[in-house]
Amino acid sequence: MKNWYTRQEVADILGISKATVYHYAKQKKIIKIPNLHRLIREARYKQEEVDALAIERQRHQPLGLRPSTLAKQLGVTTQRIYALIRETTLPVDELPVGDERTIYSIPDETAAWIQQEIERTASTRGTRVEFYDAKFDIVLYQLFRTQQGQDMRVLRNDNQEWGFYLQSRTWIPFTNGIHIYQYEAVYPIHRPNSRVRGYTDFLLPKDLQESFDFLDFIYQVWGIENIRIREQETHINLSIKSGVITLPIAVPDILTESIIKKFLVLGDIVFGEAEWTLISGYRRTTFDLPNNLLDELQEISKEKGLSMSEYVEEAVREKIAREETIE
Numbered sequence: 378m379k380n381w382y383t384r385q386e387v388a389d390i391l392g393i394s395k396a397t398v399y400h401y402a403k404q405k406k407i408i409k410i411p412n413l414h415r416l417i418r419e420a421r422y423k424q425e426e427v428d429a430l431a432i433e434r435q436r437h438q439p440l441g442l443r444p445s446t447l448a449k450q451l452g453v454t455t456q457r458i459y460a461l462i463r464e465t466t467l468p469v470d471e472l473p474v475g476d477e478r479t480i481y482s483i484p485d486e487t488a489a490w491i492q493q494e495i496e497r498t499a500s501t502r503g504t505r506v507e508f509y510d511a512k513f514d515i516v517l518y519q520l521f522r523t524q525q526g527q528d529m530r531v532l533r534n535d536n537q538e539w540g541f542y543l544q545s546r547t548w549i550p551f552t553n554g555i556h557i558y559q560y561e562a563v564y565p566i567h568r569p570n571s572r573v574r575g576y577t578d579f580l581l582p583k584d585l586q587e588s589f590d591f592l593d594f595i596y597q598v599w600g601i602e603n604i605r606i607r608e609q610e611t612h613i614n615l616s617i618k619s620g621v622i623t624l625p626i627a628v629p630d631i632l633t634e635s636i637i638k639k640f641l642v643l644g645d646i647v648f649g650e651a652e653w654t655l656i657s658g659y660r661r662t663t664f665d666l667p668n669n670l671l672d673e674l675q676e677i678s679k680e681k682g683l684s685m686s687e688y689v690e691e692a693v694r695e696k697i698a699r700e701e702t703i704e
Contacts, residue, residue, distance in 0.1 A: 379424070380423070380424045380425070381410055381421040381422060381423060381424050382421065382422050382424055382427050383419050383420070383421060383422075384398050384399070384419065384420050384422070387401075387407065387422050387427050390427060390428075390431050391427070391430065391431055398422070401430075402420075402422065406426075406430060407422050407423065407426045407427050407430060408422065408423040408426045409421070409422055409423075410422065410423060441469075441470060441482040441483045441484040441485065441487070441488065442482070442483045442488055443480070443481070443482065443483075444458040444459055444462070444481050444483065445458075447483055447488055447491065449537050450537065451491075451492055451495055452503075452504075452506065452507040452537075453495055453504070453506075454504070454506065457495070458483075458491065459481075460680040461491045461494055461495070462481065462483070462487075462491075463680070464494075464680070465487060465490060465491070467484075467486060467487040467490055468484055468486070468487060469481055469482070469483055469484070469487055470482040470483075470484065502576060502578075502605040502607065502614065502616040503605050503606045503607030503608070503614065503616075504605070505601065505605070507606065507607060507608070508601075508605075508606035508607075508608070509601050510539050513539060513551055513552075514566075515531050515539060515551065515562075515566075516531065516566050516596060516601050516606075517531060517532070517533070517606060517608060518530050518531060518532070518589055518592050518613075519531040519562065519566060519596065520562075520563040520564065520589075520593050521541070521554070521560040521561060521562055521563060522560065522561055522563050523558065523559075523560055524558075524559055528563075529541045529554070529560055530589070531551070534548055538550060538551075539551040540553070540554060541554050541560070563593075564593065564596065564597045565597070565600075566596045566597075566600055566601050567600045567601065567602065568598070568599055568600025568602055568603060569600075569602070570602040570603065571602070571603050571618050571620060571622075572618075572620075573618055574618065574619050574620050574657065575618075575619040575644075575657025575658075575659050576605070576616040576617060576618060576619060576644070576657060576658075576659075577616070577617050577618075577619050577641070577643070577644035577645070577646060577655040577656060577657060577658065578614070578615070578616050578641075578642050578643035578644060578658060579591075579614075579615040579616070579617070579640040579641055579642060580612055580613075580614060580615070580640060580642045581612055581613040581615055581640055582611065582612050583611055583612055583613065584611075587631060587632065587636050588613065588640070590629055590631055590632060591632055591636075591637065591640060592613070592615070594626075594628065594629060594632060595615065595617065597625070597626055598622065598624060598625060598626065599617055599618070599622070603617065603618040604616060604617050604618070615640075617655055618655070619644065619655045619656055619657040620654070620655060621652055621653070621654045621655075622652060622653055622654075622655070623651060623652045624651055624652060624653065634648050643658030644656050644657050644658035644659075645658075674688065674689070
């Protein structure tokens with residue numbers, strides 16, 4: 378009967394890398410079976426030692442969320458979660474994993490604070506990871522079509538998995554929709570990346586079909602490279618890079634100027650015959666800061682996952698709100 382594990386098996390059982398298995402053996406946490414005559418090509422480790430360590434690790438395993446899991450749930454980068462972990466004085470469990478790294482486990486109380494902080498500091502403009510999946514090259518609410526001509530839109534379920542919902546609310550994972558049911562994308566979603574001259578902001582109610590028709594048009598004209606999207610419960614925040622753009626396709630009849638203007642919340646739009654001019658709702662300005670304060674501003678903005686302009690805007694808004702409260 379087999380009473381040993383290979384290095385890969387130990388790594389899989391303990392959830393560590395093969396290099397860490399080597400370090401564990403050096404530290405005598407697990408016992409490597411001697412191979413004096415080098416008759417066995419692969420290192421082997423005593424099963425009982427590995428099993429005992431696995432039980433011990435499980436007993437002391439924190440029950441909170443991993444930073445990557447919380448980041449996925451909140452639609453932000455893992456780096457953003459680590460930055461907030463460094464800021465908080467609330468508890469965060471640390472579980473050493475050999476000599477290489479430490480696994481962080483975030484208790485419910487700390488996770489709730491992180492979520493509140495992200496919501497408090499969030500810009501209305503989403504990051505690309507919120508609405509675009511590079512692995513499948515798909516974007517939120519992108520239009521696909523079945524072999525029978527039925528329209529399907531790309532969505533994410535409660536587990537943040539990409540796929541489609543049937544009218545019966547049956548969930549179809551994206552890979553099944555493509556490979557088994559042969560859904561096909563109706564249009565491309567990429568365009569050349571334009572220089573940022575500000576953004577023009579729109580608010581699209583989810584209960585209007587015109588909102589999704591407008592998204593289809595935007596994906597084809599601007600591509601995911603020149604927009605930002607943040608999904609809310611009842612609406613979609615859409616930001617498009619400002620500037621003049623020549624329309625490569627005709628504007629659908631359903632998208633009248635009055636409907637598009639109703640979506641507009643910040644900035645302006647001028648409709649031309651074959652081109653649109655989007656005007657930013659922001660005015661560019663400059664101000665002088667001491668070098669040390671500028672460096673500090675840059676560092677804080679980076680830690681919060683914001684641009685310096687976004688951080689300054691947030692700080693000014695909070696200052697104005699406090700002044701209004703005092704008055």
